[in-house]
Amino acid sequence: MQDVQNGPSEVPLSIDRVGxxxxxxxxxxxxxxxxxxxxxxxxxxxxxxxxxxKGTHMSRFMQALSSWEGFLTxxxxxxxxxxxxxxxxxRRAHIRFAFPYFLPRRAPKSxxxxxxxxxxxxxxxxxxxxxxxxxxxEVPVMTVCPCSLAISEDGAHSQRxxxxxxxxFTGFFWLEELIEMAQEAGSSPVYPLLKREDEKYVxxxxxSNPAFVEDVVRSMAARLEEHPLVTWFSLxxxxxxxxxxxxxxxxxEKIKD
Numbered sequence: 294m295q296d297v298q299n300g301p302s303e304v305p306l307s308i309d310r311v312g313x314x315x316x317x318x319x320x321x322x323x324x325x326x327x328x329x330x331x332x333x334x335x336x337x338x339x340x341x342x343x344x345x346x347k348g349t350h351m352s353r354f355m356q357a358l359s360s361w362e363g364f365l366t367x368x369x370x371x372x373x374x375x376x377x378x379x380x381x382x383x384r385r386a387h388i389r390f391a392f393p394y395f396l397p398r399r400a401p402k403s404x405x406x407x408x409x410x411x412x413x414x415x416x417x418x419x420x421x422x423x424x425x426x427x428x429x430x431e432v433p434v435m436t437v438c439p440c441s442l443a444i445s446e447d448g449a450h451s452q453r454x455x456x457x458x459x460x461x462f463t464g465f466f467w468l469e470e471l472i473e474m475a476q477e478a479g480s481s482p483v484y485p486l487l488k489r490e491d492e493k494y495v496x497x498x499x500x501s502n503p504a505f506v507e508d509v510v511r512s513m514a515a516r517l518e519e520h521p522l523v524t525w526f527s528l529x530x531x532x533x534x535x536x537x538x539x540x541x542x543x544x545x546e547k548i549k550d
Contacts, residue, residue: 526549
């Protein structure tokens with residue numbers, strides 16, 4: 294049968310990434326306390342394509358994933374991307390797994406515990422035998438406005454903010470560690486289950502630790518800057534303002550020396 298993809302391209306321009314997106318697959322990720330966690334991931338995977346080729350072979354991405362063990366480790370991810378490169382005759386392969394990751398959160402006073410989900414991802418790129426990894430998480434926190442607190446006789450406006458953090462690293466970097474850093478950057482962490490004594494504590498703790506969106510992103514960036522395994526990071530904090538019809542945001546990106 295005719296192989297159209299291997300034919301010449303009418304426009305001989307190289308493509309940085311071509312592949313498939315939003316494929317749902319079961320996934321097992323490493324859990325710091327339990328060893329492993331089963332979840333469901335949305336997968337984007339791609340390769341580079343030279344200008345001489347008309348198209349890539351989309352089915353071969355599926356074949357590579359079908360033969361993969363599904364447990365996300367450095368070794369298994371390297372093997373998967375190496376397989377993708379081999380099947381598609383590519384110099385460079387990319388993959389991104391986005392998935393909900395669940396961690397138990399214990400209320401600060403009552404001790405009640407419930408699972409909280411975080412939108413996380415693991416991304417990898419293989420080129421020249423070198424695998425570069427990054428992880429990311431979206432972590433909600435509570436913030437209390439320092440200006441509102443300073444100028445108001447009674448109270449201040451507070452809201453939920455979302456920290457979107459991504460970090461490249463060497464060695465091994467736990468998702469839990471990235472999430473914990475983010476939780477500590479706001480006025481207060483967010484909890485799934487709170488009783489009245491917990492609400493009192495969380496409110497008082499948050500009001501004793503007011504933070505602008507700028508404070509939150511700087512606090513998180515300082516932690517990542519000091520981390521010995523982190524090689525680069527990208528941060529965005531979005532505050533869903535309670536007294537405005539818009540969000541406030543701040544971002545920092547840095548490649549460490």
